[in-house]
Amino acid sequence: MNDLERIVAIEEIKRVKARYFRGVDCGDAKLVRGILADDCELDYRGCCTDPRSGRDFLPTMNVVLSGSASWSAEGFAKAGIVSVHQGCNADIELTSATTATAIWPMSDRLFLPAGAPFSQMIGYGYYHETYVKVGGVWKIKTLRIERIRVEVQ
Numbered sequence: 558m559n560d561l562e563r564i565v566a567i568e569e570i571k572r573v574k575a576r577y578f579r580g581v582d583c584g585d586a587k588l589v590r591g592i593l594a595d596d597c598e599l600d601y602r603g604c605c606t607d608p609r610s611g612r613d614f615l616p617t618m619n620v621v622l623s624g625s626a627s628w629s630a631e632g633f634a635k636a637g638i639v640s641v642h643q644g645c646n647a648d649i650e651l652t653s654a655t656t657a658t659a660i661w662p663m664s665d666r667l668f669l670p671a672g673a674p675f676s677q678m679i680g681y682g683y684y685h686e687t688y689v690k691v692g693g694v695w696k697i698k699t700l701r702i703e704r705i706r707v708e709v710q
Contacts, residue, residue, distance in 0.1 A: 558654050567649050569695045570657055570688055577697065578642040584630035593625035594689050594696040605667075605678060607707035614678050614709055615667070637670030644684065655690040656698075675709040682706070 558566070573592045580588035593599075599622040605615035613619070617636075622628055633640060644663040651657045661684040668677055682704040689698045 558651065562654075563651055566651055566657065566690075566695070570649055570659060571647060573688070573695050573697060574644055574647065574659070574661060574684075574686075578644055581630075581633075582640050582642055584634055586628060586630045589628050589630070590625045592697060593628060594691060594698045595625050596623075597625055597697055598623050598699050599628065599697075600699070600701040603704060604702040605680070605707060606704060608704055609706070612707075614675070614707060637673075639668040641666045641668075657688040657695070659686045659688065660684070661686065677710045679708045679710070680704055680706070 576588055576592050579585070580592070602619045602621060603613070605618050606613040617632070632638075642663060642665045644661040647659050647661050649657055649659045662682075663684055664679070664681050666677060666679050669675060682702060685701045685703060687698040688695050690696070
């Protein structure tokens, strides 16, 4: 893989992650499923747990999803939760012409409906991901969230 191919691959992976964030925040399951590998594994265990206190603010989010068809926007919608994600400064490593790893620093805000125990959860951490190129298109193969801080208001 030459330098130009590397740069193009990295930019394509960045667009995949941007679509993931947009799809999650807009509740667009079709968009999210479209950027996931068919046999993906998405590990959301601990995604709402503050590592300092050990408190899990949304324990129902502790799931591992297997396969792109398993991703659903219904969890947030049913709970009345609105999310806003921001990711930046990706550390992307191409491990072959068709595989890559990435660590995405991120922050997110989850807005909860009236009557919830808190109105907003603000989280900081990292997405650890692997990617695979399938049919000329980069897809998320695995995903795991590592939290470094969680706050609620």
